[in-house]
Amino acid sequence: MLSLAAPSLRLGVSSCHGSTRSIATVISGIKTSKLVRERLKVEVEKMRSQFPGFRPGLVVLQVGDRDDSNLYISTKLKAAAEIGIEAKHVRLPNTTTEDEVLQSIMSINQDVSVHGLIVQLPLDSVNSINTELITNTVSPEKDVDGLSCINAGRLSRGELNNCFIPCTPNGCMELIAQTGVSVAGKNAVVIGRSKIVGAPMHDLLLWNHATVTTCHSKTADLPEQVGRAEILVVGAGRAEMVRGEWVKEGAVVIDCGINHVPDETKASGKRVVGDVHYASAYQRAGFITPVPGGVGPMTVAMLMKNTVQSAQRFLLKNQRR
Amino acid sequence: MLSLAAPSLRLGVSSCHGSTRSIATVISGIKTSKLVRERLKVEVEKMRSQFPGFRPGLVVLQVGDRDDSNLYISTKLKAAAEIGIEAKHVRLPNTTTEDEVLQSIMSINQDVSVHGLIVQLPLDSVNSINTELITNTVSPEKDVDGLSCINAGRLSRGELNNCFIPCTPNGCMELIAQTGVSVAGKNAVVIGRSKIVGAPMHDLLLWNHATVTTCHSKTADLPEQVGRAEILVVGAGRAEMVRGEWVKEGAVVIDCGINHVPDETKASGKRVVGDVHYASAYQRAGFITPVPGGVGPMTVAMLMKNTVQSAQRFLLKNQRR
Structure with a gap:
């Protein structure tokens, strides 16, 4: 050698x-992710000057209090803040039931100020919770982790512009x-x-x-x-x-x-x-x-990219109405 | 040579x-499809002896009157009849609008006697109809053609027992x-x-x-x-x-x-x-x-297989209740 x-x-x-x-x-990946985040910051600024008062919104839903999850979430929140994304950390205790998580997701699905919703995995609850069900309850239009069946189906069949990756x-x-x-x-x-x-x-x-x-x-x-x-x-x-x-x-x-x-x-x-x-x-x-x-x-940078993209789609849809 | x-x-x-x-x-494929159809016939007989009065139900929804579609549909109906599947051919005129097709699908989705619903493609209408939207309106639980995003997503991610192929x-x-x-x-x-x-x-x-x-x-x-x-x-x-x-x-x-x-x-x-x-x-x-x-x-035989499988899943779900 x-x-x-x-x-x-x-x-x-x-x-x-x-x-x-x-x-x-x-x-x-350090340089490339920085480039991506800088590009996104410019896009968010553009969005905000076009639509005063508007901000892309992200919710990170956490069940329980795992140390590793806490660390990942804080990295995501920090990246979001730097780009100009309004990020909210919703914490549910580890005694939360499946039904309560589903209720929480459905209420965030309805919130028009939220364009991206991710559920931090693994779920840390004393109750048995079906992760698949949770993932698939996130609205496909807000599923910026791209983990729902519908987004996987669209991606796998080549609808790259109609899904979250x-x-x-x-x-x-x-x-x-x-x-x-x-x-x-x-x-x-x-x-x-x-x-x-x-x-x-x-x-x-x-x-x-x-x-x-x-x-x-x-x-x-x-x-x-x-x-x-x-x-x-x-x-x-x-x-x-x-x-x-x-x-x-x-x-x-x-x-x-x-x-x-x-x-x-x-x-x-x-x-x-x-x-x-x-x-x-x-x-x-x-x-x-x-x-x-x-x-x-790159992973956190692409989560931010999906959130900004979701906000752009939201604005486009509202303009068309 | x-x-x-x-x-x-x-x-x-x-x-x-x-x-x-x-x-x-x-x-x-002629011999193999015959084997599959014979196997399915036995399964349907078994189902019917266990659940008197029960029959697997299939609906073929057609828009318009294409000659090739008519031929394909008659093959499907014949195969279904031989196996013991109750197959219904729903015909909509070629003046049908997208909304009317969607209404028709949603009403069939609700019908508990129907376990499989396929929309014969291509749609033959004077009106513009979004085929993707039609395909994805069929309930994933009745989508025996396996063409909806949800079924594609499940298949592509390896959930073979939780989808229609x-x-x-x-x-x-x-x-x-x-x-x-x-x-x-x-x-x-x-x-x-x-x-x-x-x-x-x-x-x-x-x-x-x-x-x-x-x-x-x-x-x-x-x-x-x-x-x-x-x-x-x-x-x-x-x-x-x-x-x-x-x-x-x-x-x-x-x-x-x-x-x-x-x-x-x-x-x-x-x-x-x-x-x-x-x-x-x-x-x-x-x-x-x-x-x-x-x-x-093989294609028609596997449509029958999916329909029988859907009926079996339906019975299983009802037993559990």
Whole structure:
């Protein structure tokens, strides 16, 4: 492996296989998410100057008091405030019943000042609550997490302009766009088929006209599948499972993984790694997202994007009336 | 190419490429659909002996009077009658407005004796009618065509037991099942991404644990993609576009195409071919569906299956109450 200390030498150097080896350009989620948030701030200002008194409204509904949820919610509220979105945190105690959560959602569905409603998951209640039912009770027109059946159905059948796209895959598309690589006609491989990452990622790549292969735990020949990918998106939830040797030279590699692994050199005794073995993939990919600082920061930015989009749709609908 | 007159010789003969060449086993949609319909008849009889007076109910709603629609509907009504499904044909004139169609659907949605409601497409009206809106007004619990957003969303996210699966891809799965080839872990390639064939076919193969690649008009290397397919489902709508040379030796080839091509040897001056070049694919595939007589006959059978399933769900729900 070539030394990290001599990057200029690695550009255009022939590998032992006779092909031209390049090292990857790092796609920064921190920079890209900042760009997105700045763009949204301008859009909100424009909206507010056109419609004085108007503000995009977001509600984050929380059941219970999980520490991790509290942290995620505070990040969302902060991002919203910076952009000019009116964000409200609705807290229900952990004794809340399913019926009470449903009532609360239906009342927020009715509130015309709210354009986006997200229910922070997992629900933290002493009562048994059907998460699917909760997710599908959020009005599809306010479902800025894009988790309802109706939004999934629209996305999966190509109605990209008539749905909300889940935030993590939407962020991945934004990162891919940063590379300048066109998606149409490319061989794209998605590892994972979860509702919030893999499955909608497939849909997005497909309807942006890539030839898409979805891999998962039952895939027989993962290294071979990965080796064909000009665009690779990994949401497998397994630390460093994709090895650099598998990666096609020059590929765009997007890593959605967030895994904690033991690391004695850290004060906390652990560090965060992705689903891709970064050091080796970096030697082969054309573009790669780091972990942390890649896909992670995009998710909140895309939630803000969906909320602003929802407010714009609301205004457009009201103008037409 | 080996002669069709000496089939026994073709089994296990080495090809010029040094691999063992086999000819395909033909998967008959006529036989398989008959099996499905017989199985359903037994299930309906069982239902009726358990719940005297009960019959699964299907409504076919037609707007206008297209000849092709009339033919399709009469096939559906005949199949329903044979199985013991109470099928009703509701005809609206071609002067019907969108609002009137919606009213009609909503009234059928309310009718507890109806378990399946399909709207025959295309709508034949002098008025402009939004087909999407019509399709999505059918109650998801009666949408036995599986065309509503909600059913598409559930299918695309893997809730196979909580949705209605569109009839053509569901029929393809039944044909694949006939081969005895297990889908899990196989490389499956779907050509086409339409709402009624390609997109739901992808979902079905994926959630039956195949590694699925979706190809379409923007795919750069179609022969190469097809060559990797252990299971190939083609719904491209282009006569004989998939050449036998592309097909992987031993693959399961399912052809959803119905194309009319000129043929002077026929009295009608034309004949029906699929999206796969049958004669050449037959020499390489392990299993292949003919056109006609393959996927075609399965579609109506699977509509009946969905209707019976809907009636069963209805009974189950009522028992629980």
